[in-house]
Amino acid sequence: MSNFNGQVVLITGAASGIGRATALRMAKVGANLALSDINPASLDETRQQCESVSKKSTQQHMASRVDVQSTESINDFVQSVVSRYGTIHHVFNCAGINPTKLEIEQITDAYWHKLMDTNVKSIMTMTRACVPHMSRGASFVNVSSMCGIYPTALFSVYCATKFAVIGFSKCMALELGARGIRVNVVAPGSIDTPTNASVLAGGDRLQQMAEGVGLKRAGTAEEVADVVAFLFSDESRYVNGSVVQIDGGLGLPG
Template sequence: MALEFQDKVVLITGAGSGIGRATTIKMASLGASLALCDINYDSLSNVSKSCPSVPKHLDDVDVSSSQEVSKFVSSTIDKFGKIDHVFNCAGVNPTSYPLEDTTEEYWDKLVNTNLKGVYNVTKACIPYLKDGASFVNVSSISGIRGSAQQAIYCATKFAVIGFSKCMALELGPKGIRTNIVAPGYIDTPTNAGIVKGGEAVERMKNGNALGRLGTPEEVADVVAFLFGEASRYMNGAVVEIDGGIKMSSTTSK
């Protein structure tokens, strides 16, 4: 298979686990040079060992900090001289709470990572992107339909879609595309249903037409497509990766 991204630099946040990890490995297999960040450097280092043959830049970054993000983007430019594609994957998965039981701290944690993090990374990268570059941002099926006891998480994921569609309009005239993936029930270590196990996992499996959980690799395949030439006329699109979701209040992603 041709290495479609042989001369491309791909920046990935939340690269240390789950969908970010799978996308890192996928893009490495397609020849990309990688700028990888995660709040957990040990996880990031382990992912790096899975793709030893491609040029990489690693750093532990809290995407809610504009200073840390700006430093990471600048150091990426220092190393590679450019950024071609950006995958905004860093995020915090929900814990189910009635709204009256949530706290300001919980609000800040989700909003600052899931939404402000996308803003920080996008704003920092834009000056370095050229015609043909693109963003892929992670929303969720909970950014398309509501989920009981996940009001704050849903708010962040709905907002990612709105933010991304605006960026598609702002950046499209420059030849820079922005698209969104909305994963459903994906088998990742931080999925609340996976953590609960047992009946929660079975409910997720039964919550879509395919009767199983998705894998991070199946999301990574879509991300690679959205970065690639085959999706060159896709801009502002929301791609649901959910196996044919049924109406449910079960936790997502």
């Protein structure tokens, strides 16, 4: 794996799940972390864990409460990151809201705007804010979902946001590629995180989910973090505009 010593990695949604696992993964390989989430208590736990696994005394980590639905909050955060570190090397747009099963008649304007602002607009806003402070060799990894590839009944708004993440990211891969800035997407399937619906349901629902996966189990947040780290690394320097499915073989026959 490439050396990330001294590189600045910005992560949204870092308080738990995939965001926290990725923060820990990058701390172990020497990155300086700029962590954000709307939950400050859990976010500070992530920062402390990252400090405990950091390999070098020169590593620096910062953590800030950020509401990714707010342009002002994102802009203020990015400015604070640049003021501290002077630059940004990699961005992991991980913040998002998981779906609620709703029929079309049940969807409110408020629900639509909340998911769109959190899952899609936040990525555009963060990208717009960070790009002026990034240079050749930098990269973005944005989180979509298998719901951004396969339509799912009752998850129409969530699917719309995750399809949009892929479309936006591919456009940015073209637009920013000329500057040497790469943009890629991870599309996790069933991952064992605190907000995964199957994990929360447990029992038969969890087993049913596992049976639909080629590997017959849920993935872990750490397995997603490993892919993100690869997409940030020099080993993936010609990977741009890709959507990496991390799903254990979803829908493949056993």
